[in-house]
Amino acid sequence: xxxxxxxxxxxxxxxxxxxxxxxxxxxxxxxxxxxxxxxxxxxxxxxxxxxxxxxxxxxxxxxxxxxxxxxxxxxxxxxxxxxxxxxxxxxxxxxxxxxxxxxxxxxxxxxxxxxxxxxxxxxxxxxxxxxxxxxxxxxxxxxxxxxxxxxxxxxxxxxxxxxxxxxxxxxxxxxxxxxxxxxxxxxxxxxxxxxxxxxxxxxxxxxxxxxxxxxxxxxxxxxxxxxxxxxxxxxxxxxxxxxxxxxxxxxxxxxxxxxxxxxxxxxxxxxxxxxxxxxxxxxxxxxxxxxxxxxxxxxxxxxxxxxxxxxxxxxxxxxxxxxxxxxxxxxxxxxxxxxxxxxxxxxxxxxxxxxxxxxxxxxxxxxxxxxxxxxxxxxxxxxxxxxxxxxxxxxxxxxxxxxxxxxxxxxxxxxxxxxxxxxxxxxxxxxxxxxxxxxxxxxxxxxxxxxxxxxxxxxxxxxxxxxxxxxxxxxxxxxxxxxxxxxxxxxxxxxxxxxxxxxxxxxxxxxxxxxxxxxxxxxxxxxxxxxxxxxxxxxxxxxxxxxxxxxxxxxxxxxxxxxxxxxxxxxxxxxxxxxxxxxxxxxxxxxxxxxxxxxxxxxxxxxxxxxxxxxxxxxxxxxxxxxxxxxxxxxxxxxxxx
Amino acid sequence: xxxxxxxxxxxxxxxxxxxxxxxxxxxxxxxxxxxxxxxxxxxxxxxxxxxxxxxxxxxxxxxxxxxxxxxxxxxxxxxxxxxxxxxxxxxxxxxxxxxxxxxxxxxxxxxxxxxxxxxxxxxxxxxxxxxxxxxxxxxxxxxxxxxxxxxxxxxxxxxxxxxxxxxxxxxxxxxxxxxxxxxxxxxxxxxxxxxxxxxxxxxxxxxxxxxxxxxxxxxxxxxxxxxxxxxxxxxxxxxxxxxxxxxxxxxxxxxxxxxxxxxxxxxxxxxxxxxxxxxxxxxxxxxxxxxxxxxxxxxxxxxxxxxxxxxxxx
Ligand SMILES: Nc1nc2c(ncn2[C@@H]2O[C@H](COP(=O)(O)OP(=O)(O)O)[C@@H](O)[C@H]2O)c(=O)[nH]1
Numbered sequence: 001x002x003x004x005x006x007x008x009x010x011x012x013x014x015x016x017x018x019x020x021x022x023x024x025x026x027x028x029x030x031x032x033x034x035x036x037x038x039x040x041x042x043x044x045x046x047x048x049x050x051x052x053x054x055x056x057x058x059x060x061x062x063x064x065x066x067x068x069x070x071x072x073x074x075x076x077x078x079x080x081x082x083x084x085x086x087x088x089x090x091x092x093x094x095x096x097x098x099x100x101x102x103x104x105x106x107x108x109x110x111x112x113x114x115x116x117x118x119x120x121x122x123x124x125x126x127x128x129x130x131x132x133x134x135x136x137x138x139x140x141x142x143x144x145x146x147x148x149x150x151x152x153x154x155x156x157x158x159x160x161x162x163x164x165x166x167x168x169x170x171x172x173x174x175x176x177x178x179x180x181x182x183x184x185x186x187x188x189x190x191x192x193x194x195x196x197x198x199x200x201x202x203x204x205x206x207x208x209x210x211x212x213x214x215x216x217x218x219x220x221x222x223x224x225x226x227x228x229x230x231x232x233x234x235x236x237x238x239x240x241x242x243x244x245x246x247x248x249x250x251x252x253x254x255x256x257x258x259x260x261x262x263x264x265x266x267x268x269x270x271x272x273x274x275x276x277x278x279x280x281x282x283x284x285x286x287x288x289x290x291x292x293x294x295x296x297x298x299x300x301x302x303x304x305x306x307x308x309x310x311x312x313x314x315x316x317x318x319x320x321x322x323x324x325x326x327x328x329x330x331x332x333x334x335x336x337x338x339x340x341x342x343x344x345x346x347x348x349x350x351x352x353x354x355x356x357x358x359x360x361x362x363x364x365x366x367x368x369x370x371x372x373x374x375x376x377x378x379x380x381x382x383x384x385x386x387x388x389x390x391x392x393x394x395x396x397x398x399x400x401x402x403x404x405x406x407x408x409x410x411x412x413x414x415x416x417x418x419x420x421x422x423x424x425x426x427x428x429x430x431x432x433x434x435x436x437x438x439x440x441x442x443x444x445x446x447x448x449x450x451x452x453x454x455x456x457x458x459x460x461x462x463x464x465x466x467x468x469x470x471x472x473x474x475x476x477x478x479x480x481x482x483x484x485x486x487x488x489x490x491x492x493x494x495x496x497x498x499x500x501x502x503x504x505x506x507x508x509x510x511x512x513x514x515x516x517x518x519x520x521x522x523x524x525x526x527x528x529x530x531x532x533x534x535x536x537x538x539x540x541x542x543x544x545x546x547x548x549x550x551x552x553x554x555x556x557x558x559x560x561x562x563x564x565x566x567x568x569x570x571x572x573x574x575x576x577x578x579x580x581x582x583x584x585x586x587x588x589x590x591x592x593x594x595x596x597x598x599x600x601x602x603x604x605x606x607x608x609x610x611x612x613x614x615x616x617x618x619x620x621x622x623x624x625x626x627x628x629x630x631x632x633x634x635x636x637x638x639x640x641x642x
Numbered sequence: 643x644x645x646x647x648x649x650x651x652x653x654x655x656x657x658x659x660x661x662x663x664x665x666x667x668x669x670x671x672x673x674x675x676x677x678x679x680x681x682x683x684x685x686x687x688x689x690x691x692x693x694x695x696x697x698x699x700x701x702x703x704x705x706x707x708x709x710x711x712x713x714x715x716x717x718x719x720x721x722x723x724x725x726x727x728x729x730x731x732x733x734x735x736x737x738x739x740x741x742x743x744x745x746x747x748x749x750x751x752x753x754x755x756x757x758x759x760x761x762x763x764x765x766x767x768x769x770x771x772x773x774x775x776x777x778x779x780x781x782x783x784x785x786x787x788x789x790x791x792x793x794x795x796x797x798x799x800x801x802x803x804x805x806x807x808x809x810x811x812x813x814x815x816x817x818x819x820x821x822x823x824x825x826x827x828x829x830x831x832x833x834x835x836x837x838x839x840x841x842x843x844x845x846x847x848x849x850x851x852x853x854x855x856x857x858x859x860x861x862x863x864x865x866x867x868x869x870x871x872x873x874x875x876x877x878x879x880x881x882x883x884x885x886x887x888x889x890x891x892x893x894x895x896x897x898x899x900x901x902x903x904x905x906x907x908x909x910x911x912x913x914x915x916x917x918x919x920x921x922x923x924x925x926x927x928x929x930x931x932x933x934x935x936x937x938x939x940x941x942x943x944x945x946x947x948x949x950x951x952x953x954x955x956x
Binding site for chain 2 (some may be wrong): 016017019020023024027028030031032090100101104105106113115127128130131132135237240255256258259260266268269272275277297298299300304305307308310311313360362363365417418421422423425429430431432435478605
C-alpha cells in the first residue's frame, strides 16, 4: 500500500535539506509492528482493513478511482464505496467474494511501520492463519457484535496463542447494527477476556467498532461517548513490541560457509537472539566443538558487536568443522541437541500425515529426514481438548513426537520462535506439509546401540556363492506379481541361489495381521515388509518381495535400506482394466460392489514408480521372460555369477 | 591456532537496536543466502531500475568478502532508455560482476516493437518469452527478482520463494506456506523458483535505502527537462529517432522524472521538480499516485497483472 502523508512539500534548496533530515530522523525512530488479522467470513475484516487504510489517508488517488469503478461493478454496498475491494486481491477470490490466502500489506504512521498479514476466515483458516501468525507480534481478532463470541473466535484465539502471540486486540465490529449499545460491547469483551486469559493470552484490548461507518478506527466516535479506550490505530501504535530478542543467549544458525580463498573462512548467518562480539566463547552445535569469535565481518567493515536480527559473517579462532545447518551458540547457554522432540504441528497438506513415513524437516538452516511417530493426539477444535487419532488431516492441530535421522540443535518454541519452529516437507511432492512448534527435547535413541555382527555380509556371500539382494515387485492387485515372483524363485532355486519369497498376502496372516487397508496401515505394512526383507538380506538371501506397495514414499523408504545394485524394483505394469478382468481372487468384483473399501485402483490410489529398475508390461511379456529379465539384471549388478 | 583473549564483559559494546531499514536489509540478506545455499545454478534478474540496484547492493553485502556467487541476467528488449543502457554497461564492468544479456532472437528477427505490435505483444515476446528462453538455455534453477508486495494486489499474496512449473507458470492456488524464516526451496525436475528478497519493502523504503547507502541509480529518476509527448495523459519521452509520432504530434520539453523504468515508449513520466534524491523522497512522502500507474502494461484492467504472471511474466 502507500505511504503516510506526513509532510507537505515545497521542495527547494535548504528547505529540502532541513525537511529531509527531519523526515529521516523521524523515520529512524519508527518502530516496526507486524500483526495478523483474523475473523470469520463476513465479520467485516476486509472492510475494516480497507477502511483503516482509507481513514489514515493511505489510499492513493489512482487506487481510489479503481475502487470507485470496482465498487459499482462488484461491490456489496450499493452506491457506497466497498472498502473490502481495496484488499481482496486475486481475481478468483473477488469472484467468489472470499479471501483465499495470506496477503501482506504495508502502511505507516509517523511513529510506526506496520506489516499486516491478512488471512481468511473460512474453513481453511488454520493453515493460512498459522502462516501469518508465525511472524506476527500481535493479533487483531474480529468479532461481529450481532453474533458474539463464536466457536470460530475461540479457535482463532487458540491458534494465535499456540503460534506464540500473547497480545490480542479484540475488534468488536458492526456495532452500528446494535445501536452502539454499551452493554452488548462490555458483555462480549468480558466473555472474551475470561476465555483468552485461560489459554495464555496475557493482554487483550477490546475496541467497539463499525468498519462501515468508520467508528473508532482512527478517531473516537460520537456514537460511543461511553468508551474511553484507544482507537484501533491508536492501539496498534501503542502496542508494546514483542520482547525484542536483544536479550537472550547467542543463536546463529550457519547459512553459508564463505570461502573466497584459502585465507578466509567465515560463517554467514543471522543472529537470531543474543549478540556476538569478537572474543566471545562459542560452541558449535550439534558437534559441541568450541572456539571463540575472531572477527564479525560485514561489507561495511568489521563490527564490535552484532545484535539480534543482524545478518553477518563470523570467523572463529580455531579450524573446526562447521557447515550449513550448524548453530553457533553462546558457550554457557547452549541450545538443546537431540534427534527426538515433542511438538505441536499444524497439518497443511491435503494428503494426511502418514505416521512412520519419512519426511524432510527444516529447522533453522538444517534439513534432515524426520518421521512422526504414533501415538498421535489432535486438538478437538470445538471442545479445545486433545483426543487420540490415527492421523492428521488438512488444518488439524496435533501433538506429536518427531524423530530425526540425526541430532540437530534447536530451542523450545516458546523461548525462540526461529529456532523452535520447523516445517515438514514431503519427499516426493516437495510440498510443505506441516508447520511445527517444538515443546521440548526428548531423550535421544542413542542408547539403543547396534549390535556389531562378527559374521559380515562378505563372509556370508562366500559361503552362499552369491551376494544378497532384494527384488521388490510392486503393482496392482492381480497384476501378476505373485506369478512372476514364483517363476523367478523357481529359476533362481534351480541355479542354487538361496532365496526367500515374501508375499504380501502371507505376511498379513501373521506379522501384519493387526493392519487394515487404510493409507496409514498400508504404509506400516510396507515398512514392516521392508524391515523383514532387510533382515533376510543381511542373512545372505536373495529376497523376492511381492507387495502392492502403492505409495512411492514407502517404496523409497524401503530402498534406502540398501546400497544401489542390491535393490531391484520391478514394476509389474498391468492396466487396471486388465487386472480387473483377470480378477484371480474375485476382489475387484467385490470392490465394485462396494464390499471392500480402500481397494487399490478402485477407491485407493496407486502411485506408479517412475524409475523402477525393471518394468514389466504383462500384456506383452510372459512371466518367464520377466523372470529372465530380472536374473539378467542381478547378473549385471554382480549379485549372481554369470 | 590463534589465541584471542576473551574480552571482559564490561568493555563489550552495547547491542544496537535495529531500525526498520536495518530489519529489511537483514531479511533480504537472509533470503539471498538461503537461496544460494540451497540451489545449484542461481541467477539475478537485473532490470537496471532502482529495485535491481538495491538488490545488487544487498547481494554484494550478503556474500562479502566473496564475489557474487551468481551472474546477472538482463532480458533486453532493445527499447530501454539510453541512460539505462549506459548504467547497465557501467555495472557490467565493475569488479566481480558477470552480466548475461539476452535478447529473444525471434523478437530480433521479427523486429517486434511497441509501435507496430502494441504493448501487450511487445512485452510478451521480448520480456516474457525472452525470460523463459534465457532461464531454459542456462538451466537456472533460482532467479532473484526485485518485485515488491506493495506494487500491486496480486503481488501482495505472492510468496518470497515462488515456484514456477517447467513451463514457468505461477499457480496462485498451489503456493507453499511460508512460516517464520523457513523457506522450502526444494524443486521437482525442471521446476524453478523466483525469489523476491525485497518482498516486504515499500517504494519509500527502497528510496530511503538508496539514500542511506548512496546507491547509484539511473538519472531518469530525477527531474530534468526532457522531450516528451502527451499520450492520453502519459508523458512519453522521445528518447531516440525510432520514436513514431502521431500525425501532427511534436515533442515538447517538460521537466519530468520517472518513478519506474521500462521500455521508453511504454513508460510514462510525471511532471516534477524533484531533481535530486532528497527532493524525490520528499515528493514521495506527499505523493498521491501509486508507482505502477506509470506502467502502460497494467492499464488493461485490474487483474491483468495476475494473468500475466500466470503466463510467466516476472
Ligand atoms: N453494518 C455493518 N456491516 C459491515 C461492517 N463491516 C462489514 N460489514 C459488512 O459485512 C459484509 C462482510 O464484510 P467483509 O469485509 O467482506 O468481511 P470479511 O469476510 O471478514 O472480509 C459486507 O457486506 C460488509 O459491508 C460494519 O461495521 N457494520
